[in-house]
Amino acid sequence: MTETHIFAAVLDEVRGAMRALFPELPDDVLARVLVEPPRDAAHGDMATNAAMVAAKPARQPPQKIAAALAEKLIAAPMVAEAAPAGPGFVNLRLHESWLRARLPGVLTAGPRYGEATIGAGRRVDVEYVSANPTGPMHVGHCRGAVVGDALANLLAKAGWDVTKEYYINDAGAQVQALGYATYWRYLQAIGTAMTEEDYAAAVPGGLQYRGEYLIPVGEALAAAHGGALATPEKTPIEPALWLDTVRDFAVARMMEAIREDLALLGVQHDVFVSEAGLVRDGKLAQAEARLDAAGLIYVGVLEPPKGKTPDDWEPRPQTLFRATQFGDEVDRALRKSDGSGTYFANDIANHLHKIERGFDALVHVWGADHGGYVRRMQAAVSALSNGRVPLDVVLTQIVHVLKGGEPVRMSKRAGTYITLRDLIEEVGRDAVRFTMLTRKSDAQMEFDLDRVIEQSRDNPVFYVQYAHARCRSVLRQAGDPEAAVLAGAPLDALTDVAEMALLRRILTFPRLIEAASEAREPHRVAFYLADLAGDFHALWNRGREDATLRFIREDEPEATRARLALVAATASVIRAGLAVMGVTPVEEMR
RNA sequence: GGACCCGUAGCUCAGCUGGAUAGAGCGCUGCCCUCCGAAGGCAGAGGUCGAAGGUUCGAAUCCUUUCGGGUCCGCCA
Structure with missing residues (x-):
């Protein structure tokens, strides 16, 4: 699609x-030559740094090279003016007719316009969301979901073969909790006389996840198993007799709920990988053996963290x-002192699994609180793939939700945290997705519930949708001409500065x-x-001041077709x- | 004590991975709707890019130091 890639x-x-x-100029120097839009439009359409890059190897002053280059470039078909400038730039002004001639290619490409080849069909695994399957998704997960999904789409657009992956953390202490x-909710469902406090006192680590969302899960368990998972007095029996069953049941239910939430957001993963499954399949042992064979594992004692030593520190x-x-910075633990595996070890197994599936690159979207974890994971991937597979980690910062300019306080204990579902019901899926992408992912974001549905210039969601709606309105009024027909339109009439x-x-x-x-x-x-x-x-606004600039003009059929092509x-x-952002365009604003 | 992220106009943020005189929206100031495309439009003011050094033809961007804010910190996930 280079004909539209100017x-x-x-x-x-x-x-x-x-x-x-300069026939003798090395390729790596040529590779550093760039063509960019200049900051100041007065400098023309494009500028190249070629003369400055080549100055040293060619042993000539950049201005001199720039002058020679400019003279040469004036012969290129699209170049109207070429002039050396500043420290050695060559500024280029392109023929407007040539620019106009790119337009049919845009129309013909349609949704495929912008597709790039830099991915070159290489396979990339994008892992995102990966929320613990212990409860419904909230706004914190939401940003990662949107950023990850859009990033995956973007990479696909750039020519990568993309797999969207969700890693289910279903093996650790969290799912045990x-x-x-869930077992507590089960006991309640079968009518236990115990109090919550009595039960909590008996649970190792205390009773977590007290949210009401587990009530139906407990009821479903009761429906499936009756009283079989408890004593006849409806009190707990040995955890060994029920824990696996209840945990697996709960995880399955939570994953179901998470998938529903993701579907509401328009996010669909290609692959769900289970941490417990990896362990079961011996992936952890394989990964460890691999690192061991490379001499990268040893038993040792870490130094205490510098500065403040924790009270209970002991080597x-x-x-x-x-x-x-x-x-x-430091070597990282694969096994705890009691010999059991760390989360890191399991995640290494996860990455070995990815590498074995033949990906050329790995991408993760993580919350910023995992920032300290990036380096060690990259180290592990580098070790497991002999440096072949790069791992990029995109961190997403916290989202503060505002309502009417006031922060919405979130507290898990009070049950007032905002779920993904709440958010979507409040402002709609498209507004959520678009707004989550209006900040760099590693910058904190304020999500103002009122602002994102505001219909004004300073709400980009509205502003972009409104532009599309206006385009569609014009095209409808013109009888919705086919793209192929518009692609054949003569375009000489497009001369206004705003059109260009x-x-x-x-x-x-x-x-x-x-x-x-x-x-x-x-x-x-x-x-x-x-x-x-x-x-x-x-x-559009120019058409308001000057009627001759309106898109549809009865007296100028040729100009009308040209403008409709531009609008289309x-x-x-x-x-x-x-489409990359996963946002649905609107046909009209009502 | 250490690691990572952030610091750009009064406010909220971009800045195309080192380019020329640093941008947008909001807010502010001044103009512009009987009607024809005003859920607005046009113009203007507003900056030592947190600070100090360094690297080079050239730095908001890279390096060092430093100040402020956030996140995290042996075997939690």
Whole structure:
């Protein structure tokens, strides 16, 4: 799709020209040559750093190279002006006719516009959400779900073969606690006389997960097993007789609920991997054997953390992984001092599983509270794959929910935390998804329930949707011409500055997809769409001041067709961008 | 004590992975709707990019130090 990727097209010309001017220039120097939009539009459409990059190896001053390059580039078909500038830039102004001629390609590509080839069909595993199956999803999970899903879509758009994965933490103490909590609800369901406090006192680690959402789970257990999991007096029997059953039952129910919540958000994973399953299949043992064979495991005693030593600190020998060999601060425990595996060990097994499935790259979306965990996981992946498979971790920061400008206090104990379901019911799925992408993922975010449904200029959700609705409104009024028909329209009539600004923005979409996917930053798509919508609204407003700039003009059928092509392309790019974000475009605003 | 993230206009945030005179929205100031595309539009003011060094043709961006905010910190997941 290079015919619509204007930066790639011009870059080809620049590299060709440099090759002709300096045949001996090394490839790695040529690879550093870039063609970018200049900050200041007064400098033209694009600028290249080629002369500055080549100055040293070519042993010539950059300005001199820039002058020669400019002279050469003026011969390129799309170049209208080429001028050396500043420290050695070459500024390029492109023929507007050439830019207009890209428009049919945009229309023909439709939803596929912007697809890139940098993924080159390589396989990437994107793991996200991975909430513990111990309760309903809340806003904290929501951001990770949206960012992960959009990132996966973005990578697919950039040519990666993407697998969306959910890792179920169903093996640790948390799900054990879930088992005990569910068992309490079961006892209640069969009519126990015990009090909650008596029961809690007998539970190792205390009774967690006291939320009401486990009540129906306990009732379902009672329906399935009757009184068989308790004494005739409806008091607890040995945990060994029921814990596995109850825990597995509860986890299955929680996962069902989580899948429903994710479906509400429009998130669908391709693969669910069970931590307990990995352990059962011996993946943990395999991973450990592998690291051991590489001499990366030893039994040792870690230093206490520097500064404040915990009160109960005592040195204990543990099985450790030599994470320091891969850039981590300290070696990390694989086994606790009692010999049982750590969460880290299981996660290593998880990553071995991924590597064995042949992925070329791994991506995780984690909450920021796992930030300290990144380095060791990268160390492990590096060790297991001999450095072949990169692991990128995208951290998402906390979301503060506001209502009318006031923070909504969240407390698990009081049961006032906001579930994903609440959020979607309050503002709608599309607003949730879009808004979650209006910040860099590693910046804290305020989610103002009133703001995100506000219909105004400063709400990008509305602003972008409104632009699409306006586009569709115009097209409907014109009888909804086929994209193929509009692709054949003569475009010479598109000359107004606002029309050209919009066109130029449309043509930067492929470059945006490349950059955003490389940086693993889906939020850039949201900002791009806001800019695109801004250009479109600006053009619309010009039609208000100057009737000759309106899209549909009875007296000018040719100009009308050209403008409809531009409007159709705008709508198409908005749809393509929203598709990456997982947001549904609206046909009209009511 | 250490690690990671953040610090950009009065406010909320972008800044295309080192480029030219740092941007947007809100807010503020001043103009613009009898009607024809105003759920608004146009223009303007507003910045030592937290601070100090360093790297180089060139730094908001990279490195070091430092200040402020957040998150986390042996075997919890």
